[in-house]
Amino acid sequence: MTAGESAQSPGMKFFVAVWIGLMCIVGIEVLVTYRHPAPRVLLAWLLVLAFVEAGIALWYFMHLKYERAALAWTMLPVLAFVIFMMDQFWPDAFRMVSMRLLQR
């Protein structure tokens, strides 16, 4: 294994399959949207689907699967942690509506 060479990749056929899969997920997202669920239900659905999609893209398209596990094990937790911490914005955001001076 020379420098920068990822382990043998599964070949284009497989990637085409993944690509079709991704398109399907996008399709599902649209279908869910037009069943008009409550906004927060929709948000939950879309986020889950988006993360699945992103995960697949990371794993196969960005070759994370074919790198050493160490890469995934350092990059992903760090990102997850930072994004998790950003969720501390929400308690405030939800408070805004009730405390607004003007309903405009």
Add this chain to the structure above:
Amino acid sequence: MSEAAAHPAVHQHTAPTGFIRKYVFSVDHKVIGLQYYGLAIVAVVIGMALSWLMRLHLGWATLPIPGLEKLSPAGAPGNVMTPEYYLSLMTMHGTIMVFFVLTTAPFAGFGNYFLPIQVGAADMAFPRMNMMSFWVTFVAFLALMSAFFVPGGPPISGWTAYAPLSAVGQTSGPGEGWGQTMWAVSIAIFCVGQLLGSLNFIATTLDLRTRGMSLARLPLSTWAWFITSVIGLMAFAVLLPACILLILDRTAGTSFFLPSGLVFGDQMLPHSGGSPLLWQHLFWFFGHPEVYIAILPAIGIISHILPAFLRKPPLGPRVLVGCIASIGFLSYMVWGHHMFVSGMNPFSAILFSVPTLVITIPATIATLLWIGSVYGSRMQFTTAALFCLGFISVFTTGGLSGFFLAQPTIDTYLHATYFVVAHFHFVMAVAAIFGMFAGTYFWMPKMVGRMMNETLGKIHFWLTFVGVYCIFMPMHYIGLAGNVRRYAAFTDNFLVPLIPVHKFITIAALLTGAAQFLFLFNLIWTRFRGPKAADNPWGATSLEWSTTSPPPFDNFGGRQLVVHQEAYLYGVEGASADFIMQTSSETVEKP
């Protein structure tokens, strides 16, 4: 030499000859390091001058300062500072110091110069990107300085630039026109520069370590720079969009940070729907990690220097790395402690308070480890060593006042008082600057190949050490008395009696500031007149001391070093010398 030939990094690029390529647009990490250091020195002189003017105004509000009118006719008519000009100086002082001194000198400056050498590399992983990162930072500095000269003058909203004051533009007061825009632009550019720098540090530390330089053998300073760059990678990434949104609010008429129904001069602004708290969240999400970006490199530097003068290995270096890492990790969980009284959800306050208090644990461990290292040593009290001891002292003092501010209940009383000013100046500003001084006295022989003057250095230390305590200790007392910060003058009945204390602080600040010219003189004198330095004047072990002073263009003259030892083998029983270089293959049973 054949070995070296096989080493790509060495033959990456040959030494440039032209002046421009050699000293201006150089890709050599050593030159870039010195450029960063120089930028920091320029910035710190400006920042200090500003603080002098501020202190003078706080001590004697009506005192005319000769020549000030020339500096800013609008800001100081008749040489007497106007309140808004005071706020401008305060804003610029904070911004310059935090971004262009505390981030630039210990991290980008020494980091650029010594990180590659300490890992045994010929240069950074991406020399050209490295050069870019400096010049981007330099442009950011120019952009900030331009705020002094734009119509309306420099911004007045503090280095935190809280919206709406910073976002509505000229209507909210002088300096909030072009000055504030330039501020936001400058900081946005700065973020890009830091991103490039961090990428380089990370790649270099992980990929360019010479044979035998395992992660466990990395010097503590390298560890600190590495962890800092990881923090910076994420922190500045949040400030960048925040600044972009701020610029849009100011120039494009958006209202990200501007709520409905803002009224200035009986005129209601068209903005609607935004939230000032959003800016505070985004800013402090960056802002708190930034505090550690400033202090962690200093921690690393003094942890690296101390053993060389204690002539014994540091106590628990692995534990220390653990402390630095966990401080970095926790730094993302605590930004809300800047917002306890900001109208943030009170539940979050408790949520932020606990990890803030928890940070004191790794910090305390680190401090105890330094103190424990001093135990049972026969210390060589050089200037660098003294500054290390000074660092331990001020870091302890500043850290302890954090206990108060970490608790929302006590913060309701102390928030935005001089107690806070005292706290962050001790733990972040003074501590980081002491780290920078220690690094300078320790590494200058390597950087310019000449020894600094120890006598001058020691005088400089004593004046500075006593001086900072005289400046910042009293701020705790007036803070407890509820002395509000960011006031241009003290007119409230409960503040007037405290003015004498401010007079004392001002005098102390002027003297301490004056003492810094000894340091500047020492720097210049060393550069041109200082006695030639040996390759390893301190008898230190890490790789920067196994090359000439100053190091050749490729750091080791084409030699490919091999590391056999841990970083800090001082005072080893039965060794040929009282220390073992990392490169020496000498084997003795560990003490």
Add this chain to the structure above:
Amino acid sequence: MGKTFTIVLVAITVVSAAFFIFHGQLLWLPEDVSVHGPGIDHQLMETMVGTGILFLLGQLVLCVFVWQSSGRKEGWKPRTFPGGPKPMVISAILAVGLEILALSFVGSKVWAGMYMNTPDSQALHIDVQAGQFAFYFRYAGPDSKFGELHPEKINQADGNFFGLDPRNDVAARDDVVTATMAIPVDRPIQLTMHSQDVIHSFYVRELRIHQDIVPGLMIPLHFTANKTGRFEIACTQLCGLGHYEMRAFLEVMPQDKFDAWLKQQESQ
């Protein structure tokens, strides 16, 4: 050199601590006049004692080690700290950890008592308007109903600081707007604070109260004063060039005096 360092640092430590211990009236918190205040003061004293001990220990132990270190002869064999880093880690975790637990438990209770409980139903409601660079206060008047706020109607010149609309809004007609804030002693007070332009802050040292007033939001705050007197309300959030002189006065008076004061304000 080491001995000098020790002497200097001991001096610094002792002097610094002395000012905390033998503080006069001037360099210390003013007497508290609020019901929740003692909780905060107690918390602060706890912290003061804890950190004070750590401060003295830290600095003085450093001094001792430096002193010993500086006295040693050539050829001294360095010793490592007995037990290595372990005792450091353990003592730090125990000492600081326990301190933290104690503080955050007690502190959270006090905090919750200030911010997370609903105000008394009998509380006197006062509306606070902050703007560059003054505070204004509004009492509901006889009908005990506040008029609607219309920022676009704000007009400093004819004293419509809140942006009221008495012509179309009955509730607004008898609202009492004042520049000083008077409150009856021992009666729960509930403030609703809003800012017309930038962020201001409502800080009364004696009440141990501190709250930013964020434009666009109605910021609630409640407290009870238990001593009469005249205190200063200072703005502590940088709000522009007049920040340093933005202040108002708080008058805590007995109920009867307060009623009289309010009557007199209404008549104007």
Add this chain to the structure above:
Amino acid sequence: MSELELSAETGHAGLMEGSPYGIPSGKLAMWCFVLSDAVTFSALLFAYGYLRVGSPDWSTPFLFSPSIVNGLVMTFVLLSSGLTMLASVEAAKAGHTAAGTRWLWATCALGALFAVLHLLEWRRMIEEGWGLFRNPTGGSTEFGAAFFCVTGLHLLHVVGGVFALAIIALGFRRGKYNRIDVEVTGIYWHFVDLVWMFVFPLVYLMNAK
């Protein structure tokens, strides 16, 4: 860029400690950049969410046609460009320079197409009266601000990527860049793709009428 291939070897030259990831520095740096940029985008999306949650009068104007349909087409184009990028990386690995270059150009073209579609949509919306601080439907003006900022920053990344791809394609054919540079560019391009996977649902679908 030439540093990439040089330090590419350093990870394994016997004279150096191996990189813990066993990847060239260039690739590591790109991963770090992706990490940082991901944080930037999430900060922006959080800001958008924060303002939306705080606004009682948020408007959800997107009709299925043209907006959502157009969004779907754009998604299709971008995902396909991801596929062509993969093809080019595979070809480059296999040493087929010509094929690799061809696929690179294909990716470049698809990226450009995406940008064009995006700009056309922007024009349509601006003609409808949308703007950074305008909302023709009378609701919160934050919608326009958030929409144009988020999509704008993403579009910026796409355009930047298109230029990067073109440069790499030219250089790769002439042997100035090697397969590693192609792969690194690929990581960036897939990241742009990945961001869109969040922008489309959060900015388009969440605002569908």
